[in-house]
Amino acid sequence: xxxxxxxxIVFFAVVLGLHNAPLPWRGKKIILLVASYIFYGAxxxxxxxxxxxxxxxxxxxxxxxxxxxxxGRRRLLLLISMVGNLxxxxxxxxxxxxxxNFVQAMSLLGVIYQPPKWDIVLPVGISxxxxxxxxYSLDVYLRRAKPAKSFLDFALFVTFFPQLVAGPIVRPLDLxxxxxxPRTASARQLGWGLMLMVLGLFxxxxxxxxxxxxxxxxxxxxxxxxxxxxxxxxTLAFSGQIFFDFxxxxxxxxxxxxxxxxxxxxxxxxxxxxxxxxDFWCRWHISxxxxxxxxxxxxxxxxxxxxxxxxxxxxxxxxxxxxWHGAAWTFVVWGGLHGLYLCLERILKPRLGHLAFxxxxxxxxxxxxxxxxLVNLTWVFFRAQDFAxxxxxxSSMLLLNRAGGPVLTTxxxxxxxxxxxxxxxxxxRMRHQTLHEEVQRxxxxxxxxxxxxxxxxIVTTQGGGNAFIYFQF
Amino acid sequence: MLSSxxxxxxxxxxxxxxxxxPAGRLGLTWxxxxxxxxxxxxxxxxxxxxxxxxxxxxxSDGLWAMQRRRIDAGEGDKTVIIGSSRLLFDLQLPxxxxxxxxxxxxxxxxxxxxxxxxxxxANDPHFTGKLLMGVSPVLYFMxxxxxxxxxxxxxxxxxxxxxGQWLSMxxxxxxxxxxxxxxxLMTVLKRQPWPDRAGAPSPPExxxxxxxxxxxxxxxxxxxxxxxxxxxxxxxxxxxxxxWRRKGGPPPDPAKLRExxxxxxxxxxxxxxxxxxxxxxxxxxxxxxxLAAEEGGxxxxxxxxxxxxxxxxxxxxxQDYPELQGLTLPEWSHLSRADAEKFTERLCRILQKEFxxxxxxxxx
Numbered sequence: 001x002x003x004x005x006x007x008x009i010v011f012f013a014v015v016l017g018l019h020n021a022p023l024p025w026r027g028k029k030i031i032l033l034v035a036s037y038i039f040y041g042a043x044x045x046x047x048x049x050x051x052x053x054x055x056x057x058x059x060x061x062x063x064x065x066x067x068x069x070x071x072g073r074r075r076l077l078l079l080i081s082m083v084g085n086l087x088x089x090x091x092x093x094x095x096x097x098x099x100x101n102f103v104q105a106m107s108l109l110g111v112i113y114q115p116p117k118w119d120i121v122l123p124v125g126i127s128x129x130x131x132x133x134x135x136y137s138l139d140v141y142l143r144r145a146k147p148a149k150s151f152l153d154f155a156l157f158v159t160f161f162p163q164l165v166a167g168p169i170v171r172p173l174d175l176x177x178x179x180x181x182p183r184t185a186s187a188r189q190l191g192w193g194l195m196l197m198v199l200g201l202f203x204x205x206x207x208x209x210x211x212x213x214x215x216x217x218x219x220x221x222x223x224x225x226x227x228x229x230x231x232x233x234x235t236l237a238f239s240g241q242i243f244f245d246f247x248x249x250x251x252x253x254x255x256x257x258x259x260x261x262x263x264x265x266x267x268x269x270x271x272x273x274x275x276x277x278x279d280f281w282c283r284w285h286i287s288x289x290x291x292x293x294x295x296x297x298x299x300x301x302x303x304x305x306x307x308x309x310x311x312x313x314x315x316x317x318x319x320x321x322x323x324w325h326g327a328a329w330t331f332v333v334w335g336g337l338h339g340l341y342l343c344l345e346r347i348l349k350p351r352l353g354h355l356a357f358x359x360x361x362x363x364x365x366x367x368x369x370x371x372x373x374l375v376n377l378t379w380v381f382f383r384a385q386d387f388a389x390x391x392x393x394x395s396s397m398l399l400l401n402r403a404g405g406p407v408l409t410t411x412x413x414x415x416x417x418x419x420x421x422x423x424x425x426x427x428x429r430m431r432h433q434t435l436h437e438e439v440q441r442x443x444x445x446x447x448x449x450x451x452x453x454x455x456x457x458i459v460t461t462q463g464g465g466n467a468f469i470y471f472q473f
Numbered sequence: 474m475l476s477s478x479x480x481x482x483x484x485x486x487x488x489x490x491x492x493x494x495p496a497g498r499l500g501l502t503w504x505x506x507x508x509x510x511x512x513x514x515x516x517x518x519x520x521x522x523x524x525x526x527x528x529x530x531x532x533s534d535g536l537w538a539m540q541r542r543r544i545d546a547g548e549g550d551k552t553v554i555i556g557s558s559r560l561l562f563d564l565q566l567p568x569x570x571x572x573x574x575x576x577x578x579x580x581x582x583x584x585x586x587x588x589x590x591x592x593x594x595a596n597d598p599h600f601t602g603k604l605l606m607g608v609s610p611v612l613y614f615m616x617x618x619x620x621x622x623x624x625x626x627x628x629x630x631x632x633x634x635x636x637g638q639w640l641s642m643x644x645x646x647x648x649x650x651x652x653x654x655x656x657x658l659m660t661v662l663k664r665q666p667w668p669d670r671a672g673a674p675s676p677p678e679x680x681x682x683x684x685x686x687x688x689x690x691x692x693x694x695x696x697x698x699x700x701x702x703x704x705x706x707x708x709x710x711x712x713x714x715x716x717w718r719r720k721g722g723p724p725p726d727p728a729k730l731r732e733x734x735x736x737x738x739x740x741x742x743x744x745x746x747x748x749x750x751x752x753x754x755x756x757x758x759x760x761x762x763x764l765a766a767e768e769g770g771x772x773x774x775x776x777x778x779x780x781x782x783x784x785x786x787x788x789x790x791x792q793d794y795p796e797l798q799g800l801t802l803p804e805w806s807h808l809s810r811a812d813a814e815k816f817t818e819r820l821c822r823i824l825q826k827e828f829x830x831x832x833x834x835x836x837x
Contacts, residue, residue: 187499
């Protein structure tokens with residue numbers, strides 16, 4: 001079920017009504033759990049079984065992990081959880097990719113192998129909920145957390161519909177305790193939750209789908225060399241589209257959870273105002289970057305084993321982070337570039353960081369723009385269907401080939417560049433503050449006008465119900 | 474925010490994360506927001522009603538899929554119509570129902586060649602009725618695929634999408650005149666007179682021409698018939714579109730493309746015939762620059778005649794029947810409401826007379 005659909009509005013109204021009905025807390029949790037299965041099953045009912053497998057597997061593994069002291073046995077239990085979760089992910093998400101690469105490798109060796117057609121549909125959001133349940137088993141294995149006391153609470157943690165299919169990837173300790181005690185939203189939480197939902201839907205329907213996606217789609221569909229302005233405009237549009245799409249989803253998810261009385265952590269903090277790449281990853285998809293940091297980078301040794309190992313760990317983490325997004329080499333390159341940027345930043349910071357210029361406003365803006373420029377180069381690989389398209393785009397953008405013609409009309413140029421400029425200004429303003437801090441400075445009527453305008457824009461844009469980009473991950 | 478568990482030990486029993494809510498008068502904010510929204514929506518709705526729009530069901534892929542599913546849900550023995558926009562506008566389902574005693578299933582799609590839909594029906598054993606297939610030469614023989622995504626939706630439409638379609642048809646579409654893709658905010662913005670950018674011309678966009686019933690019975694929008702300026706704009710758009718296509722040059726091998734679509738039609742019609750499904754091709758009327766472009770680029774002897782001869786199916790070409798000529802096509806491509814009714818009535822009589830399709834007692 002998509003947030004940006006009439007079905008979801010009706011579904012959410014029903015769930016909200018039942019959640020606020022005079023029912024026992026256990027009954028309300030069962031309603032939330034059933035609602036979450038309906039939410040997920042509305043895409044494809046059979047895939048609910050995957051959720052059950054993930055839930056049951058990690059529930060039993062974590063309990064045994066907690067009761068077992070023998071290191072070997074504990075490792076075996078953890079392995080069962082990892083194999084179960086990563087096995088599902090591997091089969092559904094990476095099976096075809098691995099097979100294609102195997103076939104190509106064989107053909108290089110002169111062996112022609114024709115595999116049967118891989119006709120497996122990727123379950124929506126599988127990467128998100130497998131990472132969430134893996135975090136649970138890992139936390140219990142590492143003795144960072146005790147297993148959940150109630151199966152119902154744990155099942156709800158795995159399945160909680162607001163963040164089920166595209167995050168944030170919530171940590172067990174952030175969510176499971178919230179299911180332990182009765183909870184409904186206060187009037188203020190309900191009001192703010194609904195406001196966040198409007199903001200999230202505005203980001204998705206108006207900004208991402210209405211203004212930016214047509215530009216990015218048009219540019220990345222061209223099979224010839226592009227005019228540099230068009231190539232840049234398409235890439236900048238995609239940078240905005242993916243932000244508003246993903247941040248729109250998580251803002252709606254956070255709002256929906258809050259309207260029900262639950263708190264989900266932030267996933268974005270004005271990422272395009274980042275100064276450098278360490279800063280960028282503290283602002284972009286925070287729940288994934290902290291997951292990778294805590295369960296991959298730090299266990300690999302982090303920065304504790306010397307510079308060379310640190311760089312290897314950074315690259316490994318970011319390459320796998322790229323692969324997490326999708327089963328294609330373009331995503332690996334995207335992750336690799338981010339790893340490279342992080343390494344370069346680590347090398348350059350001690351050498352150039354002392355210059356006074358970087359601490360001035362001009363220096364900070366320069367660094368933020370350089371960061372945004374470099375992020376855009378990575379988005380080319382993220383968005384392009386293949387390397388040929390990516391090279392063509394980069395050749396135009398970096399003025400290596402100026403032979404391309406224009407494809408974007410004035411309307412597309414104005415709407416895309418205007419939206420991106422506004423986004424960058426807003427991100428810079430929001431660099432050191434949260435949304436609620438900003439909002440509470442506004443007088444209520446002005447705020448009402450802004451939210452009324454967003455509602456009007458959502459309704460008059462008549463969005464086509466496009467799926468969120470991150471659903472495919 | 475607890476963003477990391479790495480520093481946490483169970484004994485520390487951390488506080489549950491609690492999202493902050495802004496201080497201020499959120500109630501007043503909501504009252505102001507809803508008031509602004511309702512006022513804005515009212516103004517927007519009144520604007521489009523004043524422009525001539527009336528509430529109408531949305532011509533969506535979801536609505537098409539809903540009609541297509543009827544074949545697999547026990548109505549496979551009915552008459553099915555596929556084709557492009559002409560048979561969609563020109564064939565009036567109530568008139569057909571009066572003539573034949575049953576309402577056909579309308580599956581034609583504008584701007585789209587029907588061959589993939591013919592193949593879809595040929596491969597569906599549930600379909601055992603009769604098939605009427607519209608031929609708009611450019612779309613049919615060039616295989617335009619503007620709405621072919623409807624077939625994909627049919628295969629992968631989720632329960633949520635189906636529910637959304639139903640809700641939209643019951644809560645939104647019958648009540649709001651603004652809810653039409655021609656009046657979507659970005660569409661309106663896009664068609665403003667933006668300065669031209671050298672080398673990046675914009676293809677002409679076809680404006681709203683029709684209103685639609687819940688079972689996809691299309692009618693020409695009254696504004697096209699009654700507003701001379703709008704009618705002129707609609708004709709100008711077709712004219713520009715025809716020139717735009719010419720400017721783009723012919724496809725690499727038009728004869729090959731034509732042959733491909735005829736070959737696929739022959740195979741699909743044979744499959745249907747083997748199942749006892751009669752197939753009749755219909756070439757609805759066109760006029761003005763459309764007719765000139767079609768006769769120039771798609772001569773009947775190389776297209777229509779070959780299609781009928783190779784499929785061995787029956788065909789009704791408007792130029793062969795005086796009663797199907799002289800009808801009003803306000804924008805050269807589709808019949809006016811009144812003449813669409815006349816066309817349907819006369820078509821039904823031809824089907825009865827020449828192909829033995831039995832009229833109902835009220836239609837005879």
